[in-house]
Amino acid sequence: MMKKLMILAALCLSGMAAQAQQNLSWGQGPQVTSPDVHADNSVTFNLIAPEAQKVQITGDFLPPKKVEYMGNTYDTPGVVDLVKDDKGVWSFTSDKLQPELYTYNMIVDGVKIIDPLNVYNIRDINNLFSVLLIGGNARTDLYKVNKVAHGTVSKVWYESPTAGLTRRLTVYTPAGYETSGKDYPVFYLLHGIGGDENAWSELGRAAQIIDNLIAQGKAEPMILVMTNGNISQEACPGETSEGFKVPTMMLPKTMEGSFETAFPDVVKFIEKTYRVKKDKAHRAIAGLSMGGFHSLFISINNPDMFGYIGLFSAAVDQQQNGNGEGHPEIYADRNAKIDNLFAKNPKLFWIGIGKTDFLIKNNNDLRAYLDSKHHKYTYLETDGGHIWRNWRIYLSEFTPLLFK
Secondary structure (H helix, E strand, C coil), X not given: CHHHHHHHHHHHHHHHHHHHCCCCCCCCCCCCCXXXXXXXXXXXXXXXXXXXXXXXXXXXXXXXXXXXECCEEEEECEEEECEECCCCEEEEECCCCCCEEEEEEEEECCEEECCCCCCCEEEECCEEEEEEEECCCHHHHCCCCCCCCCCEEEEEEEEECCCCEEEEEEEEECCCHHHHXXXXXXXXXXXXXXXXXXXXXXXXXXXXXXXXXXXXXXXXXXXEEECCCCCCCCCCCCCCCCCCCCCCCCCCCCCCCHHHHHHHHHHHHHHHHCCECCCHHHEEEEEECHHHHHHHHHHHHCCCCCCEEEEECCCCCXXXXXXXXXXXXXXXXXXXXXXXXXXXXXXXXXXXEECCCCCHHHHHHHHHHHHHCCCCCEEEEEXXXXXXXXXXXXXXXXXXXXCC
8 A cells, every 4th residue: 555655646746747847848859059159259049940931030239220210210120031941940140249238039920029049038118138148348248247246136115205106216235235334325327218127227237337347446336226217107017006017118207307306205215224425426317318318307406416417328408308298397497407507516427329329419419508618528429329238338437437
């Protein structure tokens, strides 16, 4: 009887193991990897799809193509065909790629998918991308998890009385924060339209960049606060009381003054909750695109709050706030407010933008105004357009200038 029970138990365990492992591949079919990075930094992408009629790949490692949308010209990733072999494996090998963090998708018979052989993927608004990191230079090595002391990234909820919501932040505290007893400067980092409090930590590699810059002695240990600029949201999609809501780029109250008006709630929470230095010389703010728009108008409406301001591919025109709803007073008299900000001597006013960015004319107009008033600023112009590749560069260049 005991022997029968042991056999029965073994069979049950075997069945459970088989059920638990049913999603794993046990060597059936062609064994290929994707992406396969070669010694010369060319990359082979593979897809097992014997029944497919056409397979393509699109990604920012390919030469971009131009598209027109709402009167603006954008760079979009190029597209190339994969070639099928006699085993049903579709393949494409790129040219030698420069060190960079790249994103891409497969297109199978017209349907865009992530690479099923690549477990590393990321969400940007309502799009999923596969991710490929090629290191090899000082800049892209900042994007890696290196053998250095690491800070802590937390998802933190706070009350925003102005917004009437409990909302979420992503907060990075530097290595040693928990035991040092020190007070730290604070850098508020804002995302672009359609993004959320996860954007900079995931797409922007912000924690890795700050970790590595601090470890190299190029940046001061600091607290990094990554906000959700969609003031109508509690937090990123799928992690709120609204449930699994479909992410969208067009959200209410994003650029009509509500976020700027409620931003002091964030500062008050951080300064109450964390050991921070509570003066202008130890506060910085920067953001990309819409976040740059927010950073500009938050700083000029609170000229004694931030000593360091960064605009990354920023929307900078007060007319970009839409139809005048919300809090139009935030955007009124922009240039006079800029003059007042500079009269109070910020330590750094920094502008970065790509040569083909659709917002470069607006930024050039802002720079022309700053030049006409002899307001000092730092400017960096890079190749490419309105893309994460540039925003990671700007974060890497801006951060070492803070709190000196």
